[in-house]
Amino acid sequence: MRKETQCVHSGTIKDEKMGGINTPIFTSSAFGYLDRDDISYPRYFNTPNQKAVVEKLCALEGAEDGVLFSSGMAAISTTILAFAGAGEHVVMMDELYGGTHAFATDEFKRLGIDYTFAATDAESVCSAVKENTKLVVIESPTNPLLSVIDIQKVAAFARKHHLVTVIDNTFATPINQNPLKLGIDVVVHSGTKYLGGHSDLCCGVSVTTHEKADRIRSVARHLGGSLNAMTCYLLERSLKTLAVRVERQTKNARNIAHFLEEHPTVRRVHYPGLPGCKGSMIAKSQMHGFGAMLSFELDDAIVNAARFVKKLRLIKPAVSLGGIETTICSPAVTSHAKLSAAERQRIGVTDSLLRLSVGIEQVDDLLEDMQAGLNC
Secondary structure, X not given: XXXXXXXXXXXXXXXXXXXXXXXXXXXXXXXXXXXXXXXXXHHHOOOHHHHHXXXXXXXXXXXXXXXXXXXXXXXXXXXXHHHOOOXXXXXXXXXXXXXXXXXXXXXXXXXXXXXXXXXXXXHHHHHOOOOOEEEEEEEOOOOOOOOOOOHHHHHXXXXXXXXXXXXEOOOOHHHHOOHHHHOOOXXXXXXXXXXXXXXXXXXXXXXXXXXXXXXXXXXHHHHOOOOOXXXXXXXXXXXXXXXXXXXXXXXXXXXXXXXXXXXXXXXXXEOOOOOOOOOHHHHHHHOOOOOOEEEEEEOOOOOOHHHHXXXXXXXXXXXXXXXXXXXXXXXXXXOOOOOOHHXXXXXXXXXXXXXXXXXXOOHHHHHHHHHHHXXX
């Protein structure tokens, strides 16, 4: 099946009793165990509604198995802890999502895990590997600068040196990028974003091989970040429209990126679909579409970022991203607030940087709203 069809049909559990076309909701937290090979329990990550979502996402990413979590941070933190422990070393990109960055800086030392933040390019990531390195964690495109890394080059190097690779694929979505096919071992998503897609769910997922999923699931059972049946059902419902939503959002984002690139009050636009952006050729080689996220820096001598955001009427200032409505935020005071000012400056998260999550609205309405704000 093609992806659009997989979104609708993969993973659906047949309703044997009523013949309904949707997966039934299995609300029990207690399941019988007699004459069963596997004991079902929500914290064991093996209930029917959990499995239905995982099967759909595995189909979309080309994975064998996966684990569904109650948040994106539960997914990435559990996955990291499944493959790295005391006395071992982790290589991480310095442009990783702020929450992942903070997890490393706040918790790794206490856990005895060594780590190195490398620049966002394949050569720097590979050069940061040490004798005790066990895990490489990357993200592409990155949050919020939309930087792109050569996934295949990192994956090939890591495999040669027997390292596990993990990628945060949230911004790209399974529709626009499939890192497992490029050699990555584990793909992680904050499902709160595009997978849920309506700004009303909190969830995450890791998909990989059966063997690695078993390892992640083993650690996850101790940490307990499982997802309830009702949220699983809502997530499965949302995934049915993932391809349609992302296609429209990506098209809108491309138009807005070109508009901002030409606007005199905008200093720089970060979007891998723009030919002038660093990494655009790499993105073209490994992505099916360039996604619906972009960021841009205003010329603060002309337009104040805070005043611009407050003048918007249709586009909503809000944290999180990936919903059907267009939202905007300042990463310096939201997603990357836990980084020091020096760290933000080093990676390029300035006070004038704004991150735009483009929705499914009619693009001309969005452009008119932005034009009005930029005229302030």
